[in-house]
Amino acid sequence: MKIAVLSGKGGTGKTLVAVNIAAVAEKAVYVDCDVEEPNGYLFFTPELFDRKEVSVLIPVIDRSICTLCRKCIDFCNFNALACIANRMILFEEVCHSCGGCRIVCPVSAITEKEKVIGHIENGVSKNVIVKTGILNVGETSGIPIIRELMNENENDQRISVFDCPPGSACAVMESIRDADYCILVAEPTIFGIHNLNLVFELVKQFHKPHGVILNKCLEGENLAEQFCAENHIRILGRIPFHQEIGMMSSKGLILVRENETHRKFFVNLLNKVIEVIQNETITCP
Structure with a gap:
């Protein structure tokens, strides 16, 4: 009850x-x-x-693999990702830990780590x-x-x-x-x-x-x-x-x-x- x-x-x-x-x-x-x-x-x-x-899972971007295709940026409804000066940036504060960016990345440049x-x-x-x-x-x-x-x-x-x-x-x-x-x-x-x-x-x-x-x-x-x-x-x-x-x-x-x-x-x-x-x-x- x-x-x-x-x-x-x-x-x-x-x-x-x-x-x-x-x-x-x-x-x-x-x-x-x-x-x-x-x-x-x-x-x-x-x-x-x-x-x-x-804990929650947040993205980790391997910039040595990332092709800057921006598919992860287009997917994120919370604007937690941005490409600034040809560099992918994650704003942890607004990430909702949905894991979608990792899934849509065509080159597997995004993994995840735990954050308490x-x-x-x-x-x-x-x-x-x-x-x-x-x-x-x-x-x-x-x-x-x-x-x-x-x-x-x-x-x-x-x-x-x-x-x-x-x-x-x-x-x-x-x-x-x-x-x-x-x-x-x-x-x-x-x-x-x-x-x-x-x-x-x-x-x-x-x-x-x-x-x-x-x-x-x-x-x-x-x-x-x-x-x-x-x-x-x-x-x-x-x-x-x-x-x-x-x-x-x-x-x-x-x-x-x-x-x-x-x-x-x-x-x-x-x-x-x-x-x-x-x-x-x-x-x-």
Whole structure:
């Protein structure tokens, strides 16, 4: 059972929700896909038991063989190759490691080498296996790390909670690829509506069952709640704008491990999601 937690921007409470859902499950895997700035481990402080580097393949050009035919340049949609002053140049930062340039080279002047772009740390925190993807500083794409996290978790039968990157770009798409359900976390402001709409449109495109957690709720008008009503989006729960929650989070405390009221809230939330997933499974042909 795979649950993805996402939001249109950072700072909405996405990690707060993901960490507490994982912590309240009997057995769970927390997967931090926000590889550019992972912070779930700050709450779990896991005892690490494994670390694995993640590499990609990048082209190596043998200029003594290269005939400067430019077929590799014409093939590359990402402009990672150029011919400057009769010399082939590779821009590693924009290479997507597709291997196409090697295939189209008519004289086999292009081979490939491994380049480490980051690593995955595996640890345990009480009932939760914590998997953290970490992108090396200066690297432009963490998608290969997210893909490796997904592959490692593919056959795990425990409840898996994917803490997605913020936004709605390619890294988020990769993070929700295998999700059975998506929880969208939103703030009750006009900007919150804009950001909620981004991820709402994304999960619709992927045909993922979804619901919304409204965070930082105050008394009175809630624009995000109105948006959900207008778009027939199920509201899974509301987290109040409360000093206690802010203080506990700032200290890296997991709410459900510290407070019974919060534990009951997230137990209820998890049960709602499980019920929807099970019903979806039953009704699918």
